[in-house]
Amino acid sequence: MLKLIIGNKAYSSWSLRGWLACKQSGLPFEEMVVPLYDQAWEKRRQGDEFAPSSGKVPILWDGDCVVWDSLAIVEYLNEASGGDKFWPADPAARAMARSMAAEMHSGFTALRRKHSMNIRQVYEPRQPDDDVVADLQRIMELWAQARARWGGDGQFLFGDFGAVDIMFAPVVTRIITYGLPVARFAPAYMNAVLQHPFLQDWIAAAQEEDWVIEKFEQAAQ
Numbered sequence: 565m566l567k568l569i570i571g572n573k574a575y576s577s578w579s580l581r582g583w584l585a586c587k588q589s590g591l592p593f594e595e596m597v598v599p600l601y602d603q604a605w606e607k608r609r610q611g612d613e614f615a616p617s618s619g620k621v622p623i624l625w626d627g628d629c630v631v632w633d634s635l636a637i638v639e640y641l642n643e644a645s646g647g648d649k650f651w652p653a654d655p656a657a658r659a660m661a662r663s664m665a666a667e668m669h670s671g672f673t674a675l676r677r678k679h680s681m682n683i684r685q686v687y688e689p690r691q692p693d694d695d696v697v698a699d700l701q702r703i704m705e706l707w708a709q710a711r712a713r714w715g716g717d718g719q720f721l722f723g724d725f726g727a728v729d730i731m732f733a734p735v736v737t738r739i740i741t742y743g744l745p746v747a748r749f750a751p752a753y754m755n756a757v758l759q760h761p762f763l764q765d766w767i768a769a770a771q772e773e774d775w776v777i778e779k780f781e782q783a784a785q
Contacts (some may be wrong), residue, residue, distance in 0.1 A: 565594035567636075568627040573770035575780045576733035577681040579767060580707060581634035582622030584730040587762045588649055590640040599775045605629040636670045638727050650727040657714045661728045664706050664721075668731040675699040679738045680780050683770040689743025696744070703735060704747040711753065719756035733757055 568586050570579035598608060598621070608614070617623045617632035621720035624631045631640045642650040651658045662762070669722045681715065692700070710721040720729045736757045737745055746754070757763060 566591055567596060567598045567659055568593050569598060569621055569623045571598060571626075572773060572775050572777065573597065573766055574684050574773050574775070575675070575681055575777055576600065576621060577737075578634045579622045580681070580734050581730055581736075583766065584733060584762055585634065585638045585641050585650075585727070586624070586764075587647040588727075588730065590649065590726070591641065591645055598600070600738075600777065610726045611705055616747070635665060638665070638730065640726070650730075651713060652722045652726065657747065660710065660714070661722055661726065664710065664728050665731045666729075667706070668735070672735070673700040673704065673771045675703075675735070675738065679742045679744065681734050681737055682741050682780050683737050685781070687742055692742070700739075700744060701747065703732070704750060707732075707750060707753060708747065711749065719753070721753070722744055725760060729757055729760075733763060746757055 566586065568582055569602070570576060570583055573579070583595065585596075600621075600680055608619075614620075615625065616630045620632060620635060620684050622632070622636050622637060626640075626644070631637050638650060652661055669684070674693065678693060695744045707721060714722045716723045720726065722728060738744065739750075739754065740758070758767075
């Protein structure tokens with residue numbers, strides 16, 4: 565059986581992506597949640613299970629095969645589950661979806677750095693910094709293009725829930741947590757992501773966690 569090692573569900577955005585990918589695959593998997601930055605963290609991350617990723621989560625084991633990094637996990641599970649659950653069937657749509665997922669994976673550093681994921685909190689909205697606004701504007705452009713060209717009658721960016729929605733799911737939670745400004749069309753899409761059964765299960769589990777990491781419990785300055 566697949567084994568996915570993830571961090572705290574309240575805070576770990578990359579873990580959320582890996583976990584959603586496992587759920588989307590439909591394959592049975594065991595999840596192992598490890599508290600980030602606790603007293604045992606440094607010793608734990610040096611263990612054999614974490615060695616391939618240098619202690620980072622998520623990390624997926626499939627027998628002796630190991631995959632780390634959320635986008636690599638998406639691609640591995642796409643192949644393992646038949647190749648029809650993550651990406652659009654249309655080649656042009658699939659090319660755009662892969663480009664958007666890759667841009668999310670490598671970009672939007674201001675948003676990620678200044679507005680860390682914290683599913684358990686909703687802060688009083690504040691005007692975000694200019695670099696965060698620029699990230700949000702680019703995200704809105706991408707969402708709008710995908711919805712206009714490929715959304716059809718579906719609720720998600722390319723109609724059905726897939727890899728791109730998985731990659732942007734933590735962005736949706738950040739927008740809610742910090743009350744960040746979005747385009748008029750965006751709340752409908754964001755609500756669809758938040759109400760997806762997979763994300764509802766993750767949010768419920770995050771609410772039950774006892775771990776608190778103070779550096780992630782601060783409103784954006």
